[in-house]
Amino acid sequence: MAYKKPMPVLIDEKVNYLKNNIQSVLRMGFIYRNCLNCIEWDEGKEECKRFKSRPPATIIVYSCPQWSQAVSDDDIPF
Numbered sequence: 668m669a670y671k672k673p674m675p676v677l678i679d680e681k682v683n684y685l686k687n688n689i690q691s692v693l694r695m696g697f698i699y700r701n702c703l704n705c706i707e708w709d710e711g712k713e714e715c716k717r718f719k720s721r722p723p724a725t726i727i728v729y730s731c732p733q734w735s736q737a738v739s740d741d742d743i744p745f
């Protein structure tokens with residue numbers, strides 16, 4: 668069978684808008700865990716405060732077992 672060059676995926680403006688909103692909800696709702704929504708992430712230094720280093724890309728994207736959700740007002744037990 669002859670090689671067929673893959674066609675680029677065309678994403679129109681509406682699909683792109685929807686994709687960006689879904690990503691934002693998953694990230695900010697802590698459904699999709701990654702370093703950027705972990706309480707240990709240092710935004711300024713762009714590194715993990717717990718391990719004092721910048722994790723590999725796969726860890727940044729998928730998180731590590733020590734991922735921890737930011738504490739919100741809802742977590743205060745009194």
Ligand code: SF4
Nearest residue numbers: 702705707715731734
């Ligand atoms: S998910 Fe793991 S590596 Fe990433 S910031 Fe949190 S503790 Fe650090």
